[in-house]
Amino acid sequence: MANISKRNRRREKEINNAAKNRRELIAARLSRRDLMRMGLLTSAGYLIHKKGLSARAQWGGGGGGSGECDRRWWNGSGGNGTPVSPPTTPFVEPLFIPPIAQTVASLNPAPTVNPNTGAGEARTRPHQALTTLPPVKFYEVHQREELLSVHPELPLQRLWTFNGTVPGQTYVARYGEPILVRNFNDLPNDNGGFGLQSVSTHLHNGHTPSESDGFPCDFFGQGQWYDQHYPNVLAGFASSHPPNGDINEAMSTLWYHDHRVDFTAQNVYKGLAGFYLLFNAFDTGDETTGFRLPSFPNFDIPMMFNDKNIDPDDGLLAFDLANRDGILGDKFLVNGKIQPFFEVKRRRYRFRWLNGGPSRFYRFYLTKSNLTNHPFWVIANDGNLLTNPVQTTTGVTIAVAERMDVIVDFSSFAPGSIIHLENRLEQCDGAGPTNNILAAGQGNKMLEFRVVSDTVTDNSVDPATNPTFYQVPTRVTERIRRCFEFDRRNGQWVINDELFDCNDVRFKVKRNTAEIWELEGGFNWSHPIHIHFEEHQVLKRNGQTPTLIERGRKDVIRLGENDDVEIYFRFRDFTGRYPMHCHNTIHEDHAMMLRFDIDDVGNNNEDNCGHH
Ligand SMILES: [Cu+2]
Numbered sequence: 001m002a003n004i005s006k007r008n009r010r011r012e013k014e015i016n017n018a019a020k021n022r023r024e025l026i027a028a029r030l031s032r033r034d035l036m037r038m039g040l041l042t043s044a045g046y047l048i049h050k051k052g053l054s055a056r057a058q059w060g061g062g063g064g065g066s067g068e069c070d071r072r073w074w075n076g077s078g079g080n081g082t083p084v085s086p087p088t089t090p091f092v093e094p095l096f097i098p099p100i101a102q103t104v105a106s107l108n109p110a111p112t113v114n115p116n117t118g119a120g121e122a123r124t125r126p127h128q129a130l131t132t133l134p135p136v137k138f139y140e141v142h143q144r145e146e147l148l149s150v151h152p153e154l155p156l157q158r159l160w161t162f163n164g165t166v167p168g169q170t171y172v173a174r175y176g177e178p179i180l181v182r183n184f185n186d187l188p189n190d191n192g193g194f195g196l197q198s199v200s201t202h203l204h205n206g207h208t209p210s211e212s213d214g215f216p217c218d219f220f221g222q223g224q225w226y227d228q229h230y231p232n233v234l235a236g237f238a239s240s241h242p243p244n245g246d247i248n249e250a251m252s253t254l255w256y257h258d259h260r261v262d263f264t265a266q267n268v269y270k271g272l273a274g275f276y277l278l279f280n281a282f283d284t285g286d287e288t289t290g291f292r293l294p295s296f297p298n299f300d301i302p303m304m305f306n307d308k309n310i311d312p313d314d315g316l317l318a319f320d321l322a323n324r325d326g327i328l329g330d331k332f333l334v335n336g337k338i339q340p341f342f343e344v345k346r347r348r349y350r351f352r353w354l355n356g357g358p359s360r361f362y363r364f365y366l367t368k369s370n371l372t373n374h375p376f377w378v379i380a381n382d383g384n385l386l387t388n389p390v391q392t393t394t395g396v397t398i399a400v401a402e403r404m405d406v407i408v409d410f411s412s413f414a415p416g417s418i419i420h421l422e423n424r425l426e427q428c429d430g431a432g433p434t435n436n437i438l439a440a441g442q443g444n445k446m447l448e449f450r451v452v453s454d455t456v457t458d459n460s461v462d463p464a465t466n467p468t469f470y471q472v473p474t475r476v477t478e479r480i481r482r483c484f485e486f487d488r489r490n491g492q493w494v495i496n497d498e499l500f501d502c503n504d505v506r507f508k509v510k511r512n513t514a515e516i517w518e519l520e521g522g523f524n525w526s527h528p529i530h531i532h533f534e535e536h537q538v539l540k541r542n543g544q545t546p547t548l549i550e551r552g553r554k555d556v557i558r559l560g561e562n563d564d565v566e567i568y569f570r571f572r573d574f575t576g577r578y579p580m581h582c583h584n585t586i587h588e589d590h591a592m593m594l595r596f597d598i599d600d601v602g603n604n605n606e607d608n609c610g611h612h
Pocket of ligand 1: 526527528583587588592
């Protein structure tokens, strides 16, 4: 920073001032729609620059595609005028492992089928399956503020937590064991700069009845609570595969996160996310049984990745509402800590990698100290276990909300070896990655693995022996084909030209039927699209058979520039409302999402393929 010219210093000041002004708007809890109404946004969706809101507009620059990253300093670390975060020393703190959620003996008042509004419950619809799939475990979770450290060289942060930690407590669930979570909103009156004290908690990838799904418009306020019933059943249990469901629909790495309409990005950025792991008789959590995957919790480690910005003035987490394209941070967090280290023994580990957002795409490599790649095995994507492990020496890409379970074997390393988990995917702004792969050592180092000398046994399966996990579920003829274009209109984000509206049922799916959807991406933007309730199979990507990693089941589909993807679904067992949305949480809030309902009639809306 020694050779920065005076002009650059002035520019840096402008960026900081503009960011400060924007933060005041954010602290006022104005949504994008409020800003539009107040005339503070241009028709293209940028904040007006007259009042010193948009550093980007003043400069006239802005990150846009490859080559622009060289100019990143001009636009701030995250592009779009975000100030550069203060420096922090990497790899000084151990990886934080979120605690396992503990049950309570009972809940008082006892859960009821109908919403217990008299006692403060915010649910609006009765439970569909509380009596047929009665919960055998009960949890009580309080969403509350906690002062937490993201790095020892930064002040404590006022984060929003589930029971006190970021990520929140990890649920360890089993198929055949329904649970009920009583979720309290105990968030404080002062939001500390950003975040809305109104929440809806979604269990991402759950085959969950609608009223417990965490639909974005099922939000609830401070002092209220909401009972969420997670049946932990395999899809098809009450339809195609009675009574236990289709084993080939088994899931393993789920996560939960806030999904409050219009405010998801802020609330998740503030900390409201955690893991939910599902085990069964095959994926047992014990490496001597079933598929013999590395034992939980010692050798089976969930890792949530986030990139965030820190205000250089006060060292506190900064959220930039104006950054409508998507927020890129210049600080990289694993399980809530900036660049931690993790000591590993000389054996195999299962890592459950989750891109927690808000907007960045990653491509992860394991970089050895001689700058060569350590190969690893991908055993699961977000649709969970693949048919067979897939080895990679060229990394693995993870879009927001995607998960990749990998097996890494450290047995060939000498004690004292250092390996870095490195993101080498170049991305200059929220629009999406450039798809340039940076050279080893030139990317973002997320985490440092330190190999320790302890002797250790390893009873886990060797992926090189090509074990078989689940088959891709068999298909039935689809009832209908629907088509969706994901695009940008007037600075907002639309699906088939429309913004999200809680009450607008865009189409109805007939329960227990199959559908094929065609999803089409727009020019110059990447969108990780998530559809709630049932996993899909990717039939075709741009007319081609998808890769081995994408071929099985998925719950997030990556739509790159002008991509055309065909996916297949069944919608079984439960009814109600669900969303499809972009999981770049900034796009989602502004308002690339739609509502569809599952009922026993269905309709044929949005089937006008090729005529948008
Ligand atoms: Cu998007």
